[in-house]
Amino acid sequence: MFKKPLHTLKTSAPLRSSDRRKLKQRVIDAFTLDPELGDALVPEGILTIKFNTHLDEPGVAYLSPEASADPLWFSLGKGSEELIPSVYTLWKRPDLLPFLSTPPAVIPILVGGADLMIPGVVHHPSDLKEGQLVAVCQYTHRSKNGATLSVPLAVGRMAVAGDRIQDGEKGKAVFVLHVWKDFLWDMGGKPQDMPEQRPLAALVDQPESEAAEGDEEIPVDKLTITAQPAYTPAEISTLLQASLLQALSTKIPASAFPLSASVFYETYILLFRPAFPHSVLPPGAGTENSSDIGPGNPQNITIKSSAHKSLTAFLKAMDKAGLLTSKTAPKQNELLVTAVVDERHPSVAAHRGFVTLGEVEARAAKKAVNEEKKREKEEEGGRRVEVRELCKASGRTIGWVEGVGGSPKTLYEPTELRTLLNAYITDKGLVNPREQAYVNVGLDPLLLGAVVTPPKKGVPQKEVEFMKRDEVMKGLLDGMQAWYEVRVGGREVVLKKGALKPIRVEVKMRQGRKACTLVSGFEAFGEGVVDAEEMSEELRKICAGATSVSPRVGGPTGTVEVLVQGKQAKVVVDYLTEKRGVPKKWVEVVDLVGGKK
Incomplete structure (x- = not known):
């Protein structure tokens, strides 16, 4: 929603005390909070500011009164009461x-x-409803303290109900509305230090003293974890060895060594853990300590959960098994992995491969990238500009339009007008019997008056008996008032009187022999299609050259032109047609250096 700069941003203003109290009550009611907490989340002096997103969706943001002016709450949509x-x-x-x-x-x-x-979800409450607001946190299981969660990094709306998020399902889990480091985030102070990650266990199994302070406890049976039954420490050790064998089967180059134990563990064990461990080694049942290890989630397959307990002990055991060689660095007193066996080693050759956690994560990330590309393509298609040339009865044509049952206030497309004209000609029997391409307009005073321009004062009316059908249509259009409509993604942006002229892209010489490209006439399409400042900034990046916005020389008052250094007509046309969605018909290129195109 905020992946691109806001289209418009008004000036912020302090919220009146009465409005601030109403806002605080809305927050308290919506999120079931204590009044004291409402004061902290809706502080005195809170500011309000109106904006439009890059998709022209209106919204309101509420900013903190501090100098950083951090956005605290926002709502999207005209008249929306939902606070996010x-x-x-x-x-x-x-x-x-x-x-x-x-x-x-x-x-x-x-x-x-x-x-x-959905494939990118690790944990979720199963009782979530479709459309419900949720936060998205980062899950990490490489900490000495086990699984941890970051503070929320995104807020969005559930695309499906929580009970539909299961292994093997496809599609979207959350429609993201706002995310860390987007343009809404950039409006605030942008703190460099993220709050510390929180142990996942503390969020699932809270002490009574903490829960009493108002934190909502998340029942264990409501937290869905894509998992299998628990493993024993010995089984975890076996899975870690299988992870090492999986890595060794990928032909690790000898030049990668020596490596510190921690780097080797991160690179060649953690990423090669089985994504579906139960298919590699079914977990044992009924062991005394299995409940201490937790579910058989691949993220839980760690040294700490294994029988070895320490990375040094595990690597020395692998050294003893002949899968690698290691030594302790004398100065750093750190274990180094100096070499590993290749794929010809009997243990590696006998190893049965499996899908790794790293592959699943990479696949999920790739899928997310593809979905983003698809979304951007749909978005570009959604902002495709549609131009409709319209006409309205005026002067000599009003009588004829009323005569065919139309209204002088109606805006017609030329195709609609042609249909009315053809039906009228047929109904009145005006087709010339000898030449079917001609219409006997002289037989119908109403049509004749609509399609023939009245003579100037003192000049006798030239008698017209018949005209070609296309000439009749042209005469009708010439007598009507021109209008046009511009739509983006089916949404009306501009509806104005007058004939729409194409955007002019002019290449000319300035300051001696320096060529430049001037873009003008885009205001008629509306700010929702082309904004001068935004176009200037984007063309500056695309062309890697200087750009500027200045009043249009010789143009109507209030119009501007964008200057791009160099002969950049093709780049500008591609920008207007591909990125801004303007039909090529409505972009005119004039090359005053090499002739008109």
């Missing part, structure tokens, strides 16, 4: 919304403007 917390607010109160979690690889995709896909 910003990432800034969710950092203050992470439990304000129910959360879903996703791996670190997916977060940059969300920041790029994509929605959260």
Whole structure:
């Protein structure tokens, strides 16, 4: 929603005390909060500001009174009463919304403007409703303290109900409305330090003292984890060894070594853990300590959960098994992996491959990228500009339009007018019997008066008996008032009187022998199609050259032109037609250096 700069942004203004109290009550009621917390989330002096997104959707944001002016709340849509917390607010109160979690690889995709896909979901409450507001957190399982969650990094609306998010399902899980580092985020102070990650277990199994402070406890049976039954520590060790064998089967180059134990673990074990561990090693049942390890989620297959307990012990065991060689660096007192066996080793050759967690995460990230590209393509198609040339009865044509049952106030497309004309000609029997291409307009004073221009004062009326059908149509159009309509994605942007002229892209010489490209006449299409400042900035990046916006020389008052250094006509035309969706018919190129095109 905020992946691109806002189209318009009004000046902020302090909210009146009475309006601020109403806003606070709306927050308290919507999120079931204590009044004291309402004061913290809707502070005294809060500001309000109106905006339009890059898709021209209107909205209102509420900003903190501090110098950073952090956006705290926002609403989208004309007259919308729904308040949506910003990432800034969710950092203050992470439990304000129910959360879903996703791996670190997916977060940059969300920041790029994509929605959260079902394959990218790690945890979610199963009782979520379609359309419900939710937060999205980053799930990490490489901490010494086990699985952790970041503070919310995105806020969105459920695309499906929580019970429909299951393994193997496809499609979108969350329609993302606002995300960390987007243009709404950029309106605020943009703190560099993210709050510390929180242990996942603390969010699932809260102590009674913490729950009593107002934190909503998440029941374990309501938290859906894509998982299998628990593993014993010995089984975790077996799965870690299988992960190492999987990595060794990929032909790790000898030049990659030596590597520190921690880097080797991150690169060649964690990413090669089985994505579906139960298919590699079915978990044991009824063991005493299995409940201490947790479910058989691939993220839970870690050194800490294994029988080895430490990475050094595990790597030395693998050294003893002949799968790698290691030594302790004398100065750093750190274990180094100096070499590994190749795919010809008997243990590696006998290893049965499986789908790894790294492959699944990469596939999810790739799918998210593809979905984003598809969404952008749909968005570009959605902002395709449609121009309708219209006409309205005026002067000599009013009588004829009323005569065919039309209204002088109606705007007609030329095709509609031609249909009316053809029906009228047929109904009145005006087709010339000898020459079917001609119409006997002289037999019908009403039609004759509509299609023939009245003579100037003192000049006798020239008698007209018949005209070609196309000439009749042209005469009718010439007597009508021109209008035009511009729509973007089916949404009306401009409806104006007059004939629409194409956007002019002019290449000319300035300041001696320096060529430049001037773009003008785009105001008639409306700001929703082409904005001068936005076009100037985007063309500056595309052309890697200087651009500027200045009043149009010799143009109507208030019009401007965009100057681009160099002969950039093709680039500008591509920008207008492909990126802004303007039909090529409505872009005119004039090359004053090499002739008119």
